[in-house]
């Protein structure tokens with residue numbers, strides 16, 4: 663069962679949410695709730711969002727994957743991200759030609775281009791190098807925002823501007839930071855590259871993403887440096903539990 667179709671000039675199917683063992687009381691309290699988790703590159707957004715969403719029994723949505731998927735489509739179309747005239751129009755044309763499906767599952771997001779799953783192709787150094795170019799394009803951002811806002815709440819939304827531009831009315835907002843060196847050390851465990859090179863790339867990406875990186879004024883900023891992954895997840899869950907209003911104030915009015 664899909665939870666509706668994200669129809670606009672591009673069709674993005676909202677993939678079936680994995681069914682959760684929701685208790686009726688929890689399900690009722692979370693109706694309409696959106697929690698945003700923003701932060702800089704490799705700050706732990708996806709891992710933390712997945713842990714928080716799983717604990718709450720709701721999906722999480724990785725907005726960066728939509729920018730990464732748009733970048734992959736551009737590269738696969740042979741577009742030169744530095745030389746193509748009117749690159750934005752060319753990217754939008756690729757988005758119109760392909761059906762991208764974002765499937766927010768409890769175990770993590772999956773992205774499909776038609777029947778082809780492309781998730782594993784979205785986290786590479788090649789995509790990392792190109793996505794910042796795509797992500798600053800206003801009409802690509804508008805496309806991503808449209809897909810996200812069509813999503814049925816409740817969910818955790820992670821990215822850069824979830825708590826500012828996309829869901830300013832979100833029930834609860836968090837913003838993750840850590841030093842470039844710590845983030846590079848964490849990323850190095852995933853990718854066989856040397857830490858100084860990763861650190862330089864992260865610093866470069868922070869600079870390229872600076873236009874959309876500022877935390878929302880009402881976001882809780884968390885320096886994840888001193889905490890392990892579970893520690894960040896537990897901190898956010900404790901804040902959500904304490905701010906009882908956050909989970910009883912639907913972001914989206916539900917019938």
Ligand SMILES: Nc1ncnc2c1ncn2[C@@H]1O[C@H](COP(=O)(O)OP(=O)(O)OP(=O)(O)O)[C@@H](O)[C@H]1O
Nearest residue numbers: 702703704705706707708709848849886889890891
């Ligand atoms: N607090 C933490 N302590 C230790 N490791 C962490 C912590 N948070 C995240 N990690 C690890 O750091 C790596 C990067 O985390 P993750 O991919 O969630 O970051 P991200 O912000 O989503 O990255 P990107 O911006 O590239 O999408 C992962 O291997 C993750 O397990």
Ligand SMILES: Nc1ccn([C@H]2C[C@H](O)[C@@H](COP(=O)(O)O)O2)c(=O)n1
Nearest residue numbers: 725726727729793794797821822823
């Ligand atoms: N809401 C968002 C999410 C992501 N981006 C940009 C920032 C990155 O360059 C790229 C990939 O994001 P990641 O998967 O690393 O979180 O997309 C953005 O501008 N706004």
